[in-house]
Amino acid sequence: MELDELKSAWAQYDKKLSRSLALNEVLLRNMNLKDSKNELQKPMMTEIFGVLSMAVMTAFFVGASIRVIDEPQYCIPGFISAVVALVYLAFSVMKTRKFLKIDYYGTSVIQLQQNIAEVNRLVLKLRKYELILSPAILISGPLLFKVVHNVDVYTNIKSFLFAMALVFVVGISASLLINKYLYDKKFQNAERLLKEIEDYKLDK
Amino acid sequence: MEKDQFIAVLQEHRNLVFKICRSYCANPENRKDLQQEILIQLWKSFEKFDGRVKISTWIYKVALNTAIFYYRKDSKHSNNKVSLDASIISLSNFEPDMQDEQITMLYQFIERLHSLDKALILLYLDDNKQKDIAEILGLSETNVATKISRIKKNLKEQFKA
Numbered sequence: 001m002e003l004d005e006l007k008s009a010w011a012q013y014d015k016k017l018s019r020s021l022a023l024n025e026v027l028l029r030n031m032n033l034k035d036s037k038n039e040l041q042k043p044m045m046t047e048i049f050g051v052l053s054m055a056v057m058t059a060f061f062v063g064a065s066i067r068v069i070d071e072p073q074y075c076i077p078g079f080i081s082a083v084v085a086l087v088y089l090a091f092s093v094m095k096t097r098k099f100l101k102i103d104y105y106g107t108s109v110i111q112l113q114q115n116i117a118e119v120n121r122l123v124l125k126l127r128k129y130e131l132i133l134s135p136a137i138l139i140s141g142p143l144l145f146k147v148v149h150n151v152d153v154y155t156n157i158k159s160f161l162f163a164m165a166l167v168f169v170v171g172i173s174a175s176l177l178i179n180k181y182l183y184d185k186k187f188q189n190a191e192r193l194l195k196e197i198e199d200y201k202l203d204k
Numbered sequence: 205m206e207k208d209q210f211i212a213v214l215q216e217h218r219n220l221v222f223k224i225c226r227s228y229c230a231n232p233e234n235r236k237d238l239q240q241e242i243l244i245q246l247w248k249s250f251e252k253f254d255g256r257v258k259i260s261t262w263i264y265k266v267a268l269n270t271a272i273f274y275y276r277k278d279s280k281h282s283n284n285k286v287s288l289d290a291s292i293i294s295l296s297n298f299e300p301d302m303q304d305e306q307i308t309m310l311y312q313f314i315e316r317l318h319s320l321d322k323a324l325i326l327l328y329l330d331d332n333k334q335k336d337i338a339e340i341l342g343l344s345e346t347n348v349a350t351k352i353s354r355i356k357k358n359l360k361e362q363f364k365a
Contacts, residue, residue: 108342
């Protein structure tokens with residue numbers, strides 16, 4: 001059977017569909033189309049929220065560190081935390097920019113699929129680093145206790161260091177395991193999909 | 205664009221949406237969800253439609269993109285949709301004939317194709333010009349021709365077997 005023979009059968013089938021297909025207008029009118037979101041909107045909103053919250057965090061750490069600038073035991077961890085928050089902020093900005101560049105309705109099919117695959121790859125790649133970096137936020141402990149609760153963690157330094165070390169070890173181990181068993185695999189799949197689309201485009 | 209105009213456009217192109225859903229979703233339940241997703245995306249995209257391309261080209265792009273995206277993620281993810289009891293576009297008084305056997309076989313063949321090849325073959329079967337197929341998919345015309353001839357060869361071998 002040749003495809004061109006099937007093409008005429010397909011044309012007949014199309015005519016038959018025109019006679020038999022019914023559009024349920026009542027159902028369509030009752031659907032809340034205006035409030036629906038496309039699949040990319042939710043992760044994009046998450047990233048925009050990430051940009052805002054990390055900007056606030058960075059400003060808070062810088063501000064709080066400046067308040068205790070004469071006490072290096074608080075302001076140094078504070079400034080380090082601000083740098084960590086700034087890294088998170090930079091990651092969120094990178095992801096948001098990629099999301100915003102996607103023209104869901106104006107690009108060709110392959111270009112859109114390629115753009116989506118690229119965003120997915122970037123998100124997964126950065127999520128790995130975000131996870132690895134997450135225990136570093138503990139550094140803000142002394143500053144937070146001081147500024148928020150007015151508690152000096154250095155008076156009981158041993159227990160504080162023990163708690164920090166414990167949370168740090170658990171945090172690092174958890175992030176490594178999550179990366180190994182979840183994100184590494186997802187990232188490889190994203191890479192494979194992107195390569196598949198690129199190969200298709202170039203007809204390899 | 206008002207809902208009335210949208211419905212009128214959809215009425216005219218309902219076959220196209222139906223065939224895309226049928227090709228990307230073998231399961232009728234999932235097909236209902238995909239149909240809903242495509243209609244949502246078409247509605248959302250209509251305010252951006254500026255008439256620079258044919259309306260059918262526009263519908264193909266949005267519907268195929270949604271179908272491919274949906275196909276890759278699988279249907280379970282769709283949490284922003286309300287579960288519908290009925291299909292928005294459905295068949296009624298469709299009497300099967302001899303030709304339908306060929307169409308069923310053709311759909312089975314399409315189901316086995318790569319998600320992007322599915323789009324290509326649907327556009328080809330719907331008698332779109334190579335130039336239009338290239339524009340919708342974002343490929344060169346030569347590439348479209350090569351891929352179509354490869355699919356033709358593949359189909360010939362499968363139907364022979």
